[in-house]
Amino acid sequence: MCEANAYLLKNNSETLIMEAVDKVEPEGDGIKLISIFGDQKFIKGKILSLSLVDHKIFLAEIKS
Amino acid sequence: MCEANAYLLKNNSETLIMEAVDKVEPEGDGIKLISIFGDQKFIKGKILSLSLVDHKIFLAEIKS
Structure with missing residues (x-):
């Protein structure tokens, strides 16, 4: 399987926010992550790189 | 290996723009794709979904 782990980069440190991510969908001011188990998480932020x-998967929060 | 194929969605059709993509990096007004062979391609557009x-990987062109 080719799922990935999603990390939030903040102050030069990586925080694991979701394992086994299947789908990554930018939506509005954030990113929706869906795992292979169907779990969903919405992160207000942007994709830094995959x-x-x-x-x-590296994401960064958008400061508002 | 877990590379992916990148498609450009336009007028309801998918066009394959790069095979064996390893890295996906948003940069400025576009997306940089890097294949497992080291080939690079820059698409003026955005990520629709992965x-x-x-x-x-589905990308859409940004009309300017």
Whole structure:
């Protein structure tokens, strides 16, 4: 399986926010993550980068 | 390996723009794609969605 882990980058540290992410969908001012188990999480932020071979998704919060 | 194929969605049709994509990096008004072979492509557009289990990345052009 080719799911990935999603990390939030903040102050130079990575926080794991969701494992086994299947779908990544930008929506409005954030990103919707859906895991292979169907769990959903909405992060107010943006995609910094994805590294599929490393199974990593990096997001950053948008300060409002 | 967990690379994906990148498609451009336009007028309800999908066009394959890059195979074996490893890295996806939003940059300025577009998206930089880097394949597992090191090839790079810059698409002026945005990420519509990613489906990692299906190995698919969907992008849309930004009209300017």
